[in-house]
Amino acid sequence: xxxxxxxxxxxxKKWILGLQVCNSSKNMNVFERxxxxxxxxxxxxxxxRNGKTCWSRALIVNASRNDNGKEFVEKILGSDYERQNKxxxxxxxxxxxxxxKRSCTTIRKAMKRSTPSRPKVFAFxxxxxxxxxxTQLLKSVVPGGEFMDEVSLIEETLDYIISLRAQxxxxxxxxxxxxxxxxxxxxxx
Numbered sequence: 001x002x003x004x005x006x007x008x009x010x011x012x013k014k015w016i017l018g019l020q021v022c023n024s025s026k027n028m029n030v031f032e033r034x035x036x037x038x039x040x041x042x043x044x045x046x047x048x049r050n051g052k053t054c055w056s057r058a059l060i061v062n063a064s065r066n067d068n069g070k071e072f073v074e075k076i077l078g079s080d081y082e083r084q085n086k087x088x089x090x091x092x093x094x095x096x097x098x099x100x101k102r103s104c105t106t107i108r109k110a111m112k113r114s115t116p117s118r119p120k121v122f123a124f125x126x127x128x129x130x131x132x133x134x135t136q137l138l139k140s141v142v143p144g145g146e147f148m149d150e151v152s153l154i155e156e157t158l159d160y161i162i163s164l165r166a167q168x169x170x171x172x173x174x175x176x177x178x179x180x181x182x183x184x185x186x187x188x189x
Contacts, residue, residue, distance in 0.1 A: 007166045008049055014044035014076050017172065021075045036072075039063060043072050045167045046143075054152065055160045058144025 018040025022028075028036065046056035059078070063069035120181050135153065139145035142157050 004162065004166055004169075007086050007163065008170050010048040011044050011163075011166055012170050012174075013043055014047050018044050018072050021072055036068070039069055040072050040076070041167060041171070043069070045163050048077050048166075049159075051162060053147070053156055053159050054148060055143045055156050056163075062143065078174050 014147065018068060022033065022036040022040055042059050046059035046063075049056040049059050051060070063075040066106070083098055099159060138153060142148075142153065142160050145153055145156065148156060
């Protein structure tokens with residue numbers, strides 16, 4: 001895994017490219033500009049991971065589905081766009097589903113063999129339902145998570161959190177620098 005500082009630097013480089021694309025179209029209202037900035041930040045964050053994670057590939061695929069997002073993706077990724085565009089996640093999806101199905105079958109067989117007492121069965125079923133509910137929630141939050149098995153989901157979630165943290169740090173620094181620059185301009189008037 002990359003160090004957070006190199007991830008921040010890579011994100012900043014890619015995000016500046018995205019902001020330049022966003023700035024090239026002058027006739028945007030505030031809502032459109034906000035969406036464009038978020039989209040460029042997401043694509044920059046995903047491209048900083050170089051398509052090595054499922055969530056980054058899913059973010060790039062989702063962003064390139066509409067015309068505006070496709071422009072951001074092409075500008076930020078450059079020559080890597082074609083390479084990442086060819087790497088489809090379809091094979092990974094079916095493989096993850098097969099693994100999940102196989103693991104569920106194994107659990108069912110193990111449960112049939114054992115005959116625990118009633119309270120243990122009840123506690124086990126409640127815990128299993130809670131885990132399933134939280135796993136589904138996590139799958140809906142992490143990009144591409146709906147196609148991952150539980151182990152991959154945990155690994156991808158941790159990587160996604162680290163990347164989001166780096167994104168937040170860069171954006172805070174950027175906002176603070178802009179605020180300081182604006183204060184200097186206000187004092188000059």
